[in-house]
Amino acid sequence: MSAAPRGPAVELANLTATHQRHPAVHHVTARFAPGSLAAIVGPNGAGKTTLLRSIAGLHRVDEGRVVLSGSRARVALLPQQSGMDRSFPILCLDVVLQGLWSRLGAFRAAGGAERDRAQAALEAVGLGGFARRPVAAMSAGQFQRLLFARLLVQDADLILLDEPFNAVDARTAADLLAVLRRWHGEGRTVLAVLHDLDLVQREFPDCLLLAREAIACGPTAEVLSAANRLRARRMAEAWDEAAPACAA
Numbered sequence: 001m002s003a004a005p006r007g008p009a010v011e012l013a014n015l016t017a018t019h020q021r022h023p024a025v026h027h028v029t030a031r032f033a034p035g036s037l038a039a040i041v042g043p044n045g046a047g048k049t050t051l052l053r054s055i056a057g058l059h060r061v062d063e064g065r066v067v068l069s070g071s072r073a074r075v076a077l078l079p080q081q082s083g084m085d086r087s088f089p090i091l092c093l094d095v096v097l098q099g100l101w102s103r104l105g106a107f108r109a110a111g112g113a114e115r116d117r118a119q120a121a122l123e124a125v126g127l128g129g130f131a132r133r134p135v136a137a138m139s140a141g142q143f144q145r146l147l148f149a150r151l152l153v154q155d156a157d158l159i160l161l162d163e164p165f166n167a168v169d170a171r172t173a174a175d176l177l178a179v180l181r182r183w184h185g186e187g188r189t190v191l192a193v194l195h196d197l198d199l200v201q202r203e204f205p206d207c208l209l210l211a212r213e214a215i216a217c218g219p220t221a222e223v224l225s226a227a228n229r230l231r232a233r234r235m236a237e238a239w240d241e242a243a244p245a246c247a248a
């Protein structure tokens with residue numbers, strides 16, 4: 001990393017988050033240093049999305065805390081594509097402009113400067129000619145590029161990505177990975193939920209292995225040891241949907 005970190009440290013202190021009182025994330029304690037490029041990995045149902053949404057402040061924390069050093073840190077979240085409605089009649093440029101909403105406020109329309117910025121973000125992700133195109137006419141990979149353009153204009157210090165390379169081809173994945181590397185080079189803190197462990201080992205210096213509880217957090221090579229992976233798998237296999245609600 002070249003720049004001094006501008007992203008916050010992210011501390012998870014004994015964090016528990018539930019769905020209908022069943023713990024999806026259970027007493028997790030972990031820390032990501034300022035400017036980290038870190039992956040959050042674990043089996044299906046391990047609590048990764050719930051954890052990411054808790055860090056973003058979008059899912060209620062039942063116990064423990066999420067602490068971001070630098071209380072004014074701007075946070076941006078790339079949600080999982082599968083959870084998004086793409087049939088809404090909206091143009092690509094307007095989706096990118098949504099990223100400026102917190103600066104514009106609810107009642108101020110985007111001006112020329114904001115539109116130029118949104119257009120530049122579209123160009124940065126290879127969608128320069130798409131500004132007036134309806135979102136419904138985009139492929140999954142193009143839509144993911146569009147969501148990255150919206151993240152770009154948000155200019156966040158902490159960037160949270162939920163399966164950013166899902167359903168995209170190798171070229172799109174490589175282009176979007178280059179954006180992540182750029183954010184990391186700018187000293188932002190980047191946390192990404194991922195399933196591709198080869199990619200994680202190649203590109204992400206730090207890692208949290210989750211199986212509802214934190215199995216390990218730290219340098220990727222250590223976290224993804226065979227013993228830790230086996231433990232995560234066993235804990236996932238032992239998952240009991242009928243287990244009693246968390247008393248925490």
Ligand SMILES: Nc1ncnc2c1ncn2[C@@H]1O[C@H](COP(=O)(O)OP(=O)(O)OP(=O)(O)O)[C@@H](O)[C@H]1O
Pocket residue numbers: 019020023024042043044045046047048049050051
């Ligand atoms: N809206 C919901 N209502 C009830 N339970 C939920 C809800 N969302 C998730 N869960 C449960 O919480 C647990 C963790 O889910 P979560 O989506 O956080 O896991 P994940 O690690 O992101 O999974 P995946 O890798 O499959 O995307 C799972 O057991 C899931 O069934």
